Amino acid sequence: MNNPTLTQYLLNQLAEHPEQKDLVLMMSELAVIGKIISQQTNKAGLTTITHSTNTTNVQGEDVKELDVIANDLCKNYLQQTGHFAAMASEEEETVVDMSKENPNASYIIAFDPLDGVSNINVNIAVGTIFSIYKKRKELPAGDEQQFLRKGSEQVIAGYIMYSTSTTLVFSFGNGVHEFTLDQGTGEFFLSREYITIPDTCKNYSVNQTYTKHYTERDNTFIAYLRDDIEASDRYVGSLIADIHRNLIQGGVFMYFANDTKEKGVYKPKLRMVYEAQPISFLVQQAGGTSTDGQINLLEKVPKSLHERTSLVTGNRKEIEQY
Incomplete structure (x- = not known):
């Protein structure tokens, strides 16, 4: 070797x-x-x-x-x-x-x-x-x-x-x-060495079970990835597995806040400090970007140690459409 x-x-x-x-x-x-x-x-x-x-x-x-x-x-x-x-x-x-x-x-x-x-x-x-x-x-x-x-x-x-x-x-x-x-x-x-996310967004990764609990904006973005650019739906449900595949093949990973109790309260799941920030750092270094829907996640300051956040990360061109 x-x-x-x-x-x-x-x-x-x-x-x-x-x-x-x-x-x-x-x-x-x-x-x-x-x-x-x-x-x-x-x-x-x-x-x-x-x-x-x-x-x-x-x-x-x-x-x-x-x-x-x-x-x-x-x-x-x-x-x-x-x-x-x-x-x-x-x-x-x-x-x-x-x-x-x-x-x-x-x-x-x-x-x-x-x-x-x-x-x-x-x-x-x-x-x-x-x-x-x-x-x-x-x-x-x-x-x-x-x-x-x-x-x-x-x-x-x-x-x-x-x-x-x-x-x-x-x-x-x-x-x-x-x-x-x-x-x-x-x-x-x-x-x-020097992994770069491919220009073509080949995959999108999201739990579509919760589609009815996402915002209209979130579902519009999923439809854009699925129908407009015809990316393939590839979702393992293991954060690292989905992120790794998209780093290598090109793709967008999404974990939106959702309103599963249908009370108009959208709750995120992923941890800012332990998951979203390090993943976002890697994605940006590979040429991509990350957002919580409002701000680049690398510029966001968590308010508490176990704060949760939405995460949309991967190909820069596609995420700019979100």
Whole structure:
């Protein structure tokens, strides 16, 4: 195999950009987490890790054993790296302050330890999503305000997708790169460099079950994608799987707020800090764009740690029609 390993690639990056030393080290640590979680997900059908713990998280969602395993792994491992002063997890109600353990840390990290875990017992792709910012020196490390900032301020964003292969996709703000885990050697190898969303919007991804609960504007946009440009309806229902396909093939992913109770109140679902911001960062780096319907999501500042948002992301030309 002639493709460089992640380590080789990052060392080359470091030689060209010495100022990215911290980013290179953090990315190496995140890759280790991906390898460990990959091993756990590969056992999903043989153990009880996909079973419910009979508890709910701060989001009000059923917690699986694998949720707990992935969250604890991320939390414990990241604390030991020394890079992070604080972390925020979709599974944790408040910020985890790690400044006592890591007094010299200059970064904070937000993550969804295992997005889409409800799909894993039917062997659908799931993923770890991560977002890293520079720590604000004027604020205590554990202050929630550390994480309430524009997505454009991210220094690293990415995801690790656990599917037929384990794939690491990330950006330092200078392009999007994909690495695939070779299970035989235990190494990530470069599989795509400088990913660019194709000009043609081949797919659209939306849960059309809720069509009657979307706004007229949302349904008009779906009709435009389906009828006017004749994009194919491709919706897995696993955020990372849908986003990854559209990054590679071209497409628009939509998760609108919906009024399922038909009371005129439209409620979004996706988490701003843990899902929408890092995904939007990657999409923009690949030439696309993202919106909540009103504003570019990289320019939107969340008001709370677990704030939810609508997300329309993918091909720029099509989203400008929304």
